[in-house]
Amino acid sequence: MDRRSLIKKGAVAAGALVAANSATKVSLVHASEKRFRWRMVTSWPPAFPILQTGVEEFAKRVGELTQGRLTIQVYAGGELVPPLGVFDAVSSGSVQCGHSAAYYWAGKCNAAQWFTSIPFGLDAQGMNAWFYDGNGLKLWEEVYSKFNLVPRPAGNTGVQMGGWFNKKIEKMSDFKGLKMRIPGIGGKVIAKAGGAVTLLPAGEIYTSLERGVIDATEWIGPFHDMRMGFYKVAKYYYGPGWHEPGSTLELIMNKKAYDELPPELKAALDTAAAELNVKMLSEFEAKNAMALQELKKDKRVQILRFPDNVLEGLRKLSEETIKEIAAKDPMSKKVNDDFQKFKKMLAPWNRLTEKAYYDFML
Secondary structure (H helix, E strand, O other), rough: OOHHHHHHHHHHHHHHHHHHHHOOOOOOOOHHHEEEEEEEEEEEOOOOHHHHHHHHHHHHHHHOOOHHHHOEEOOOOOOOOOOHHHHHHHHHHHOEEEEEOHHHOOOHHHHHHHHHOOOOOOOOOHHHHHHHHHHHHHHHHHHOOOEOOOOOOOOOOOOOEEEEEEOOOOOHHHHHEEEEEHHHHHHHHHHHOOOEEEEOHHHHHHHHHHOOOEEEEEEOOHHHHHHHHHHHHOOOEOOOOOOOOOOOEEEEEEHHHHHHHOOOHHHHHHHHHHHHHHHHHHHHHHHHHHHHHHOOOOOOOOEEEEEEEHHHHHHHHHHHHHHHHHHHOOOHHHHHHHHHHHHHHHHHHHHHHHHHHHHOOO
16 A cells, blocks of 8 residues: 555545555554564574674664664574575565575576675675675676565675695695585585585584595684684694685565665665674684684694695686686676676786785785
């Protein structure tokens, strides 16, 4: 029922319409005064640090910004829908919004992978530049529009670690026969290198590594990796995370639900998502740095950098793999072309400034 048209018709007409539809309670309050109650599902376990706790802070912030006119009830992965059921739940409208990572939906939407992270792609700062000052967000909205979704950047892990290994990686041939838990495009690259890639849920990784079911695993970074206890069952901890150099997390909103909001509530959601994007990356950076210091004290662990020849080999295979994936459909090619163009544009500036600074100062 169109509340604006009711107001224009006047109280008499509105009263007659309400009487004729006695089962429907109609408020003649201006749209901006209406209160909305949303449900939000995530891919993260209950109370999972930074990710789930960050989302809960986001919901609280939306309530503050809207003075309670938009409240969001958050459900962790598995509480309302499975962790990887977020996309479908929000797309169908069974819930109004969700928090996850776009590359989880590669099977539903090939182009989605670029909006989280791709091997040797942009870091967190570069991803934000692409989204906010390039074509990244416009392309993301275009890709998701067919699924009835509105996306927003809402967090970033920063550069991840390369993973935990039970043998040294000194040359590309060391990947042959290596049983590794690694998802996404990174997994396809390891498979090209001769590895045996497997996908395992979080709860099975530690025991699989301990029992030799897998030889290596990637996760996120020192803070979460320590909580998982990988340092107890794997000796070599490699960086950098070539496969996920700046993994963006996503807020996805059901388009119909989003369009029903007045402009000021949409602005509050956009503002809270941008705040979460900054705060989550900041928390990852600080806590990973502190956790790394603790790991360095553990004599069981060797913290190593992948050799240059290995990184060069992985980069070559990554470029081949990304081109193959981008060629699968026109939208993926469109997104990849823009992504690579933006990355190429940033590179000279990054080499002149950030790379030169870190190489010299640290």
